[in-house]
Amino acid sequence: MTILKTRPLSRRQFLRGSVAMSAAIAAQAALPRWMPRLAFAPDQQAARGDVLVSIFLRGGADTLNMIVPHGEDAYYAARPRLAIPRPDDSSSPLTAIDLDGFFGLHPAMASLQPIFQNGGIMAVHNTGSPHDTRSHFEAMDFMERGTPDDYSLPSGWIGRHLATLNSQNDSPLRAIGWGASMQASLRGSISPVVLQSIIDYHLAGDPAAAARMMESLGSLYALETDSLAASAEATRAAVDLLAQVGYQSYRPSNDAAYPDSEFGMALRQTAALIRADVGLEAACIDHGGWDTHVNQGGVEGQQARLMSDLAAGLAAFHADLGDAMTGVTVVVMSEFGRRVQENGGRGTDHGHGGAMLLMNGELNPTPVTARWVGLQPDVLDRGEDLPITIDYRDVLTEILATRLGNTSAAQVFPNHTASSVGLFRA
């Protein structure tokens, strides 16, 4: 969290307000003019795949302390000060919450336990990007490009996914990057919209003058040939569309309580856009602060606070969307996991393999999918880091093919032959 962050008052006020949805807004939401052309024919709605929500934990999340291998003695040997106690450890008030007899959930993520039990969320362990870099920037870059060790493609994996998918969707909000700048995974030809707040997304001043200026800016930017022109066009269209969403009156369903963090607000707004059916196909959300070299904490502390925010956001999103989660796939990943052995500063250094989280209504009812090989030095990557036995592209390929209706995985992840992981119900 940036200390300089001051969320605009207007947004808070709007969120607290209870403006009744006007008939006009409701009508717009029911039949928006930007609906994908195919979606008007109900029997073809299935042609549209899930909405993809991609969450990136920036900094290299220590997923060994998130999805805890409590059945593994070597884990406790490597982390005398940081390990999350076994579920049956009566000496600690807070312990790992058992998921399947071997893996457990960090107690700060307890809000996800019922969803794990109902099969609404799954962890994939021993996974990651196979490139051996321990640099944040290289690792993130390769992971978001989807082409480890290859810089030849300038686009990101989600950008290529949307470019290869013929979804007949010309909505200006096909793809959204929440935050201040666009996530590298969205790069490509599809002009995603980057924004922080739906409410604040308009040109200042008198609406008529603003509309005229928008028109003139549109003409000026249309003269350009570079990507700034596309960005301007996408901005204009998104301003028009977001004005019709009526986010002021959005109230989450099922008493879903989003955390009042940037992450929580991004999820809340994503849910609103999914409900409003504005043609959203992919949203990227960042969650930062996971580079826990020093004073990482155990059941409580620095990383526990991050996990608590992450879990609260995911749980609220899941509750809010309810049955609609059958049409939404959430994937959580980080650029690498952290070293198995804790360091001298009560933290962990950059490692290799880690875990991903998946949330969807059609998952196989398995809390944790892993090809676990243990934590003995002879099986560890470089003798010290969790090895990767499931390539993260295998996970994403399965999402693309099974949930997103994209059969061109070879174009999304070139030079990778995916093997099946078995994440979803057949």
Add this chain to the structure above:
Amino acid sequence: MNRRQFLGSLIATLGASTLTPSSLGAALAAFPRGAFAPAAQLTGRDPVIHAVARLTYGVTPDLYRHVNLIGVDAFIDEQLAPENIDDSAVAAPLEALAPILDENGGILFRQLENRRGEVAVALLGNVATRAINSRRQLYERMVQFWGDHFSVYVGKGPVLFLKVDDDRDVIRPKALARFRELLGASARSPAMLVYLDNAQNERSAPNENYSRELLELHTLGVGGGYTEDDVKEVARAFTGWSVSGRGQDSDGRIQFTFRRMFHDNDEKIVLATTIPADGGEQDGDIVLDILAAHPSTARFLATKLARRFVADQPSDSVVEQVAAAFTASNGDPRAALRALFQSEEFWNAPPKLKQPFEYAISLFRALNYRVDRPNPLVRFLRDPLDALGNIPFTWPAPNGFPDVAGAWQDGLLMRWNLALAAAGGDIEGTTADTAGLLALWNEHDVPFATEPVIDFMGGYLFGRALTDQERAITLDFATADTPDSAAQIRSALALMLASPAFQYR
């Protein structure tokens, strides 16, 4: 936004001024050429505006007049010797920030731990005020460059407070010093020691964070010829490089200290050079000597300088020239900049997208704003810059703000709103000196009418004449609502400042 105030001052000044023919026309015709000016310039851009746009935070009426008079060569020479530029005018508005900016970061940490916002305001106020008011513009740009190169993230623990020392004692004094001096100062900067955890790097528990970024981001660069073993060895060399001020008996000042008992005194091998045992604190300095003199470092820094001043993807040729000048001068950034500004590539550089902070500052400068009180200005700038992800020192990762267009082209709406606000002219803590703009128009025989002003401002803002289409769109927008010249000019300026051409420098 209060447009009446801006228009009021425009009209009042117009009434009071006498329209005298320009004496500058002749000076312009005899535009001097020399060491820096291009033999061949292919962009069709006014070299004055090109030089101003690349070396500074943006054109101002005074700068436009000044560089046209003395020529780009003399201007570049002048900017390369900031110590000779009188900059006393920047001091007054900064006095309000002195109680924070003159203090030691450790004391600030102790006093203001729960009032972090005040320190954050001082840091942004300092940078923004200097960027707008200072005449040492290239120096300010190099301070920005090194602040990004040795990036620390003020969101991490006490780094916010320690950045005050880092800016005042490390980056600013050494911005044009030899690279080895700056590198050494950064390695001992408490902000860096805390940000990259070297303060906790101890023999019994080495921490590789600083070591890795020192190699990857501060000197050799990715692929610069080091191995994972080098990362570990460099980390050992820096064990014990830490900060004071945490003990109960200290006065609270946080400063560099070498903790001998935590240093690994065994032999190290860094990039195939053996550092003998028992070197103590000097181990780190030897590592810095090796890294600063390494050809990969020259090439990495030359690439970053060329990326900042020339193009997102600079050619090998310009990188080689700058790296050679850097090496031959034993790491003198002025020599590197000189080589850069003498290159063909510099004068034929493609458009370079302004980062959001640069764009905001260039709006203020173009409209002849000056900062009187930094704090209200910060209140105005903070939210838009936050939304655009470009408040100085808030990039979380140690690689600094990305310096390529791809990272910044998605915040157009906020940029347009900034242009509207700047053209509105009512920003607390600042004065928009429209008289200076009007004086410039007078000197260039530009009557106070929409069309001639639009034509002149095309050259002033973009360094070229407007295209027929740009001119028609701008004129159409300006004249649609009102017959009043002042209102039309204000609308035209807002649109031109928001237009694609002004997004580039």
